[in-house]
Amino acid sequence: MRIVSLPYSANTPQALTAISDLPLPVWLDSGRPRARSGRFDIISADPVAQLSLTADCPDPFVQLDDLMCELAPQDMDTQMPFCGGAIGYAGYELGNRGNFLPPDTRETPLPAGFFGLYTWALIVDHQLQATHLVFHPACAGHQQRDLTARFQALDWSATPRTETFKLTSAFRHEFTRPQYEAQVARVLQYIRAGDIYQANFTQRFFADCEGDPLAAYLALREAAAGPFSAYLSLPQGQILSLSPERFIHGDGDQLQTEPIKGTARRHADPQQDAEAATRLASSSKDRAENLMIVDLLRNDFGKVCKQGSVRVPELFAVQSFANVHHLVSTITGQLPGDVEFAQVLDACFPGGSITGAPKRRAMEIIRELELSPRGIYCGSIGYLSSCGRADSNIAIRTLTASRGKLQCAAGGGIVADSDPAAEHQECLDKVRLLLHTLEATFRTHANTNTRG
Numbered sequence: 001m002r003i004v005s006l007p008y009s010a011n012t013p014q015a016l017t018a019i020s021d022l023p024l025p026v027w028l029d030s031g032r033p034r035a036r037s038g039r040f041d042i043i044s045a046d047p048v049a050q051l052s053l054t055a056d057c058p059d060p061f062v063q064l065d066d067l068m069c070e071l072a073p074q075d076m077d078t079q080m081p082f083c084g085g086a087i088g089y090a091g092y093e094l095g096n097r098g099n100f101l102p103p104d105t106r107e108t109p110l111p112a113g114f115f116g117l118y119t120w121a122l123i124v125d126h127q128l129q130a131t132h133l134v135f136h137p138a139c140a141g142h143q144q145r146d147l148t149a150r151f152q153a154l155d156w157s158a159t160p161r162t163e164t165f166k167l168t169s170a171f172r173h174e175f176t177r178p179q180y181e182a183q184v185a186r187v188l189q190y191i192r193a194g195d196i197y198q199a200n201f202t203q204r205f206f207a208d209c210e211g212d213p214l215a216a217y218l219a220l221r222e223a224a225a226g227p228f229s230a231y232l233s234l235p236q237g238q239i240l241s242l243s244p245e246r247f248i249h250g251d252g253d254q255l256q257t258e259p260i261k262g263t264a265r266r267h268a269d270p271q272q273d274a275e276a277a278t279r280l281a282s283s284s285k286d287r288a289e290n291l292m293i294v295d296l297l298r299n300d301f302g303k304v305c306k307q308g309s310v311r312v313p314e315l316f317a318v319q320s321f322a323n324v325h326h327l328v329s330t331i332t333g334q335l336p337g338d339v340e341f342a343q344v345l346d347a348c349f350p351g352g353s354i355t356g357a358p359k360r361r362a363m364e365i366i367r368e369l370e371l372s373p374r375g376i377y378c379g380s381i382g383y384l385s386s387c388g389r390a391d392s393n394i395a396i397r398t399l400t401a402s403r404g405k406l407q408c409a410a411g412g413g414i415v416a417d418s419d420p421a422a423e424h425q426e427c428l429d430k431v432r433l434l435l436h437t438l439e440a441t442f443r444t445h446a447n448t449n450t451r452g
Contacts, residue, residue, distance in 0.1 A: 001074050001083050004133040004148055009156035012041040012124050013218055016231070017160045018150045020214070022046040024116050026087045026232045028383060028391075031225030031242075032126045034322070038227035041124040042082050042383060047116030048138065051086075055093040055112040055373075056103035061349070064090075064384070065342035067117055071138055074387045076252065080123060084136025085385040088115030089232065089239065089395065092374035095350035099360045104367060108375035109402035110236050120147060136386060163212035167406070167443035171435045174203040174371055180427070181420035183369045190365055191416050198292050199356035199365050201423070202411025204372055205431060207438070213238040213401035216438060220399075223437040224322040228393035230381045237402025239376055242434065243393040244321045245328075247351050247380045248344060250390035253335040255301060255344060259293045259353040260394070261413055262286030262327030265429045266320065277325045281318050289413045290316055290327045296352035296359060297331050303347040305333030323433040341390040345380070351394045354378040356413065376400055377409040397434060408434060 009015075016027050022045035030038025051067045053060045067086055074083045090113040093104045119139035124131045133151060135144050175183065180203060187199050209216075217231045217240040226244035246258040264280035267273040280286055294312060301310045314330040335344070355378075356362030377400075382392025399408040410431035412423050 002135040006131040008129045008131045013160040019045045029229035031229045034225035035227040039127045043122040044118040047118045049117040051115045052111045053113030055105050060094045061342045061346035071386045076387045082121050082385040083387045084119045086115040087383045089381040091376050091379040106373045109400045162215040165211035165215035169208040171205045171207045180424045184420040184423045187414040197357045198415045199362040200354045200413050204409040207406045209406045219441045224433050241398040245394040247392040247394045250341045255333045257331050260326045261290040261293045264325040292357045293352045294329045296357045300348040301333040309334035
């Protein structure tokens with residue numbers, strides 16, 4: 001493994017422009033400086049191998065493990081999260097097989113899953129204020145020289161250049177307000193009948209667009225960056241993720257997941273905002289919603305972790321983001337030596353915070369009541385490194401741009417005491433800042449009021 005040190009800068013969008021002409025550029029984005037809790041930015045491009053997955057493939061995570069076997073393992077560096085490996089995403093529908101459900105082969109804007117095998121990365125560590133180019137031994141010498149020259153010549157103080165982008169329509173809602181509330185009422189019927197304790201019900205939002213989606217991502221990043229954000233460009237389209245939620249982090253044999261459940265809208269007035277956070281922290285409904293998912297994820301970790309190693313070191317912590325406060329809990333576990341991270345994904349996918357409990361029945365109800373497949377939304381974006389580390393998000397606050405359409409989604413966990421009108425409002429609260437930012441910035445005459 002070869003490491004080249006570069007000047008530190010928080011201007012990571014400029015770094016992406018240095019390699020935007022290369023195939024399949026990816027940016028796992030800490031959201032810094034807007035998102036204060038993020039640490040690493042990981043940027044790469046031009047993978048040596050690719051894995052494109054369909055919704056009906058029999059063993060998607062076995063195929064991911066096979067992809068990782070194409071790169072030789074590297075020694076773990078204490079400061080490097082990634083030293084060559086797989087970067088990409090698994091869409092929500094890839095979780096059907098592992099939960100004994102039939103495949104959902106309805107069309108989605110992008111493949112059901114996609115990973116590239118990358119032999120180099122630019123890593124920006126905002127905690128240590130250090131920037132490094134990391135090259136796996138499989139990275140060709142001419143590519144190392146080219147990349148080193150690109151980044152050494154980069155003007156880190158410049159504003160990133162992007163092509164133009166515009167919305168050619170306002171966002172349309174998949175459900176009207178009465179329709180959404182009626183579907184929530186049907187979820188409540190299933191809860192009262194004893195089928196489930198909770199289900200995460202969502203809807204999608206659509207707009208027409210043209211131009212470079214990177215411009216849209218950078219605008220969204222300024223308004224609503226999350227610590228687990230990402231920008232991925234594929235031949236079929238782009239992924240713009242502003243996720244605040246980690247799915248699973250792996251460091252050797254140590255695992256950690258941080259589910260979000262429980263939401264309160266933020267306020268401009270500091271006192272009102274603090275009161276909203278306090279109410280969320282003490283809300284019996286939101287705490288019950290969070291606890292159900294903690295129990296589900298403890299069970300998922302229990303499938304692969306050493307017996308007795310699963311712990312909950314933090315429960316119901318309030319974390320604040322640009323548009324909402326959330327309740328976040330932390331679950332940890334330890335892997336046996338013969339279990340790979342791809343097997344962890346297989347056991348836990350999709351994340352319990354965006355399905356419900358029990359997971360399999362909640363997923364059946366989601367399929368019945370939602371009008372369209374989720375695709376990357378509620379799936380996971382992340383990396384698996386040849387040095388034994390891995391990290392992934394829950395792909396919420398996530399958009400896709402493909403074939404002239406921009407699509408995103410939002411929803412919430414429905415429990416026994418949920419109010420359909422309040423659930424609809426929570427759905428709009430989660431997505432409002434994204435839609436308003438895009439319409440206000442890229443559509444001159446857009447009606448920026450949320451409709452439905």
